[in-house]
Amino acid sequence: METRIATHIETKLFYSIIKYLSKRNWYFSKPKWKITIEYSPKIFDKGMDFDFYQLENNEENILFVWTNWFGGELKATTKNIEIIEKKFGVSFEFGAPEFLHNTNIIEDMKELLDFKK
Secondary structure (H helix, E strand, C coil): CCEEEEEEECHHHHHHHHHHHHHCCCCCCCCCCEEEEEECCCCCCECCCEEEEEEEECCEEEEEEEECCCEEEEEEEHHHHHHHHHHHCCCCECCCCCCCCCCCHHHHHHHHEEECC
């Protein structure tokens, strides 16, 4: 499946998407998305300077990174990005990502993450 990375997502929208996906059955009969990895709440700058989430739904996942400098990034299949854009009435920007271009981001950050599986 083709993935894309949306960039420069405004903070309020970024967190609204995560909240919506993790709280509802948002797409037909699929179960809700579960937060399986999160930037640890024990880290002092969580949500102030940096944040990270991985949401999973069966075989699919969506990665989210946020910084106070660049806003949010979202990496998902093209299909899921289009569904999110439609639900929230937005058109994402697809510029050069600061973080999600790194295919090893979870491994590189594992000491700072909480794994919820």
